[in-house]
Amino acid sequence: MNHKQQSNDGKHDDDSALSDFLASLMDYTPSIPDELVEHCLAKSGFQCPDVRLIRLVAVASQKFVAEVASDSLQHCKARQAAGAKDKRDKQPKDKRLILTMDDLSKSLREVGHFESIDFVYGVNVKQQEYFADNPSTGMDPASRDE
Amino acid sequence: MNNGCLEQRKKEGSKSFKFGSKSDDFALAIAKVAAAQVCDSVGFQGFHLSALETLSDIIVRYIFSIGKSANLSANLGGRVEANLFDIIHGLEELGSGLGFAGASDVDRCVVNSGIVRDIIHFVGDADFVPFAYDVPRFPVVKELKEIGSFREKGEDPPGEHIPSWLPAFPVPETYATRSSVENEPMSVSIGKETESVLASVERKTKRSLLNLQLRIANNEYEGGSLHGVENASRAREDFEGNPYLAAPLHSGEKDVEVSPVVLPAKLSNEVTLRNSVPGNAIVGNNETFASAIDAMKSGLCDSNNGKKKLLSTQRPTLRFKIGIRKKSLGTVPDFNPRNEDLEKDDKKRRVETILKESIQSS
Secondary structure: OHHHHHHHHHHHHHHHHHHHHHHHHOOOOOOOOHHHHHHHHHHHOOOOOOHHHHHHHHHHHHHHHHHHHHHHHHHHHHHHHHHHHHOOOOOOOOOOOEEOHHHHHHHHHHHOHHHOOOOOOHHHOOOOOOOOOOOOOOOOOOOOOO | OOOHHHHHHHHHOHHHOOOOOHHHHHHHHHHHHHHHHHHHHHOOOEEOHHHHHHHHHHHHHHHHHHHHHHHHHHHHOOOOOOOHHHHHHHHHHHHOOOOOOOOOOOOOOOOOOHHHHHHHHHHHHOOOOOOOOOOOOOOOOOOOOOOOEHHHHOOOOOOOOOOOOOEOOOOHHHOOOHHHHHHOHHHHHOOOOOHHHHHHHHHHHHHHHHHHHHHHHHHHHHOOOOOOHHHHHHHHHHOOOOHHHOOOOOOOOOOOOOOOOOOOHHHHHHHHHHHOOOOOHHHHHHHHHHHHHHHHHHOOHHHHHHHHHHHHHHHHHOOOOOOOOOOOOOOHHHHOHHHHHOOHHHHHHHHHHHHHHHHHHO
16 A cells, blocks of 8 residues: 555656656757657657647657767767777877768667667668779778878 | 669668658758757767768658657557657657666556656756757648539539539630630530530640640741730730740830841741731631641651751741731631630630640640
8 A cells, every 4th residue: 555655656756747847848949840850740640739749759859869979979989099099100080070871870780779660770771882993992091001 | 883772771661761752852851950960969070971861861760650659559549649658658669679777667657767767867968959940831731722613603513413512614715725615605605515516625625735736836936926916915914924935026016136037048938928928817827737737637757857847947037027927827716807806814814724734734
């Protein structure tokens, strides 16, 4: 009984926390605009007149993209650090942090969300083979001799 | 270049490619900007275009899959509109691959789920940079111009088999020429038509379309008006917005200094023939054109080629100063001298619609 009462109180707290959170969502403007979210949701058949829920989905998707991007950033930094370690006398080639397909596909593979989405995107994102005129073209810049 | 990646994607299932069509370009473009903003907030200083496109595609697909799973939960609950719990269920499904706090609890409450707590933490920690552009509501829904039903228009449907709540037939002037309207005015306005009248109307419709094509083709080298003098100025007004649709100018209407074109000897006969029949211009036109029409109707390639040759070589004859007779060759229906009796507004409207159709079809 005691446990039930506690859990009920807990639920009330959670409810209020959630409703407060939803109310506070309207104060933030996520980077993903509401119109885009509404369009994509409408395409999937999702119907909801409540704008707070649209905002929630926008925030959730921004969180997801931020996760993927930060994972890619870590990969990029790791690669640069590894490159710098090899040649301490020279400066690292890329001081700038640039989002590349390599890093993105690595982070997508790790994130592992995509088994549940109905396409297998992350695992299959790979570089297309192409014909180059130089044996060293496309090699990892850290290992290339300059 | 190897296209293996694309083929693999196609094999995996076309059902996932909901955002591949041209109509979604706008959404993808917005997603690209949003992805760039998020990358910037995370700390990237640049990106490869392919990587950005991939990321924007992922954003769109992620939102789509949230919506799909939320809609599924709502439908399972017997609802059409999704609510908060449906969204949280959808998020949990998507997040189940990586896992979230409390996923293994048997009697967990949706409200208390780890996903929601993660989102709350994210909102608290991250800086939210608003989207860079003002995005209008899209897709814009075009308002359909409704053709009223027979009942609404107050017309009687032509035939007992047609119920009055069906949309009314289009205005006959949009698909019939003036001659057909003049020669059989009653047949158009009267509701019931006999089979013979219908057949004749159909013939005239075909002829009118053919004439229209000829008219447009001839307009380039004839220099005459598109639909008679009385309509030239009006036609010009109609297409004021688009200069390419305006009727060509007649001599003296505007001071356009154009150097006279020296005709090659081959064509001068043709031109003099036309110029030599000012009085009976209409009849003369008919004759010269009837042959062309017949040739075209028979579908002879030679005549068509010859006609095309004629067209290309006659192009230089377009001049603004020569006093060519006012009726164009193409206006076969104009042989009726009662042109002036028709209503001007009616003509204007008809011409507009016919031209629009022809331009759309070309």
